[in-house]
Amino acid sequence: MAPQRLSSRQFEEEVLQHLPSMLSVASRLMKNGSEAEDLVQDSVLKAIRARDKFETGTNLRAWLLKILTNTFINRYRRGGLERSVLDGPDADPLADGWVSASTMEALRDPESQALRPILEAEIGRALEELPTEFRLAVVLSDVEDLSYKEISDVMGCPVGTVMSRLHRGRRMLKSKLYEHARALGIVGPEAAVGELPSHESVVEIDQYRQKRGARS
Amino acid sequence: MNCHGVIPLLEPFLDGELQPERVVEVEQHLEECSRCNERLRLGRALRLSLRRAMAPSAEPSAAFRARLAGAVEASRQREWETRVLERQVERSRMLSWRTILPVAAAAAMTLIWAASVDKPDRSERAARLENASNVDDLLEEIVNHHLSSRPEVTSASLLPSFDQEVGVPVRAPSLTQYGARWEGASLVPMHHQRAASLRYKVAGHEMTIYVYDSSRVQLENRLPRRLVGDSPVYVGTRRGFSIGATEHRGVGYALASDLNDAETAELVASLH
Numbered sequence: 001m002a003p004q005r006l007s008s009r010q011f012e013e014e015v016l017q018h019l020p021s022m023l024s025v026a027s028r029l030m031k032n033g034s035e036a037e038d039l040v041q042d043s044v045l046k047a048i049r050a051r052d053k054f055e056t057g058t059n060l061r062a063w064l065l066k067i068l069t070n071t072f073i074n075r076y077r078r079g080g081l082e083r084s085v086l087d088g089p090d091a092d093p094l095a096d097g098w099v100s101a102s103t104m105e106a107l108r109d110p111e112s113q114a115l116r117p118i119l120e121a122e123i124g125r126a127l128e129e130l131p132t133e134f135r136l137a138v139v140l141s142d143v144e145d146l147s148y149k150e151i152s153d154v155m156g157c158p159v160g161t162v163m164s165r166l167h168r169g170r171r172m173l174k175s176k177l178y179e180h181a182r183a184l185g186i187v188g189p190e191a192a193v194g195e196l197p198s199h200e201s202v203v204e205i206d207q208y209r210q211k212r213g214a215r216s
Numbered sequence: 217m218n219c220h221g222v223i224p225l226l227e228p229f230l231d232g233e234l235q236p237e238r239v240v241e242v243e244q245h246l247e248e249c250s251r252c253n254e255r256l257r258l259g260r261a262l263r264l265s266l267r268r269a270m271a272p273s274a275e276p277s278a279a280f281r282a283r284l285a286g287a288v289e290a291s292r293q294r295e296w297e298t299r300v301l302e303r304q305v306e307r308s309r310m311l312s313w314r315t316i317l318p319v320a321a322a323a324a325m326t327l328i329w330a331a332s333v334d335k336p337d338r339s340e341r342a343a344r345l346e347n348a349s350n351v352d353d354l355l356e357e358i359v360n361h362h363l364s365s366r367p368e369v370t371s372a373s374l375l376p377s378f379d380q381e382v383g384v385p386v387r388a389p390s391l392t393q394y395g396a397r398w399e400g401a402s403l404v405p406m407h408h409q410r411a412a413s414l415r416y417k418v419a420g421h422e423m424t425i426y427v428y429d430s431s432r433v434q435l436e437n438r439l440p441r442r443l444v445g446d447s448p449v450y451v452g453t454r455r456g457f458s459i460g461a462t463e464h465r466g467v468g469y470a471l472a473s474d475l476n477d478a479e480t481a482e483l484v485a486s487l488h
Contacts, residue, residue, distance in 0.1 A: 024270050
């Protein structure tokens, strides 16, 4: 056997070890669990058939997620991932969704354990509301721990676009999460000041708070 | 650096994508800025929340695992059948050459046609087959295959699927104690039967081990007998190549290489 070349069975076993990652990403791309499983199954079979194209020593998980993303695009998005209008240059790079860390931490570690499933469902819902390409970038980075370079390879876009999608995806996520949490009464209005008006930059936040304080 | 400069760096900082010199600058700023600290904590909290929320959807159910295993198995079977089919088509082409060749005139015509119409490797193969059928000699056939056969499969785990075609279990002997490195295998015709041809490299020498049904292919009476320990082996030379043969529980093994006869005898004996 040629050195470092895995047998097809060994390769299959390695592929199956990454099943949780594939399922996790697929479940964020598809509407329901059985569609996600179908997407994973097709991707696994493709990967096994294309095993000769995998470069030994590179990240197998990233390679599998790339196959999964391409399978998703080919089947459900013939036109590729949607190019959101937001994908252009960021009009206001400093405006970030302002939710206080204590609010986020309240969401992360609610004092009442009974709230946990509700919160996790809220996070899932906030994620679902993101445009696909932002959602995928956030999941590949925050959940799957891929590097910017690997994400750019999986999504077929430059590293700069990855960074901008991540930034905007996270920002939207924070503000949506805050809206959801507030609607549920999990956090009160005093815990955060919400999204900044886009013409105001974050560096002026204290001023902004003072203005709000003065008005109320 | 102030907040204005640090904020765009916070995400790459959290993602571990910031150049080391920038990391130092961000850390310095974080020591004195509570707002940026809060932004950082927020980023971390979001990541943790996401991970925890997504963990349940990452757990494959037993039913899905079973379904997937079935699909992988079926796909493997299809892939294998395709390969076997391709080999059979190839072989049936070779066999038809065999029947044509004795008819000299027709063969000559066909060879000219093949050389002009077909891919170059076909005419080479035809020439080889002509040679083999002219002398009709098993040892000659073994040397010819040794010189020309190329591995079709490189994975030793696929060898059991040769069993049916060869008629006996086909397994790759390890031979690592002799420094032999496995290269791959293919099916070859041998004395109107099918044999598995296993390719190895030993200290820079090409070596082929043939595995065949010893009740149908007999090599022993064509080679001088000798004993290695208690094991009888048959070793001889043809066209400068050393050929060894032995038999073990109905499975015939033949070895062709440019090693010397003593080395061949030892290697063949180790196959017992």
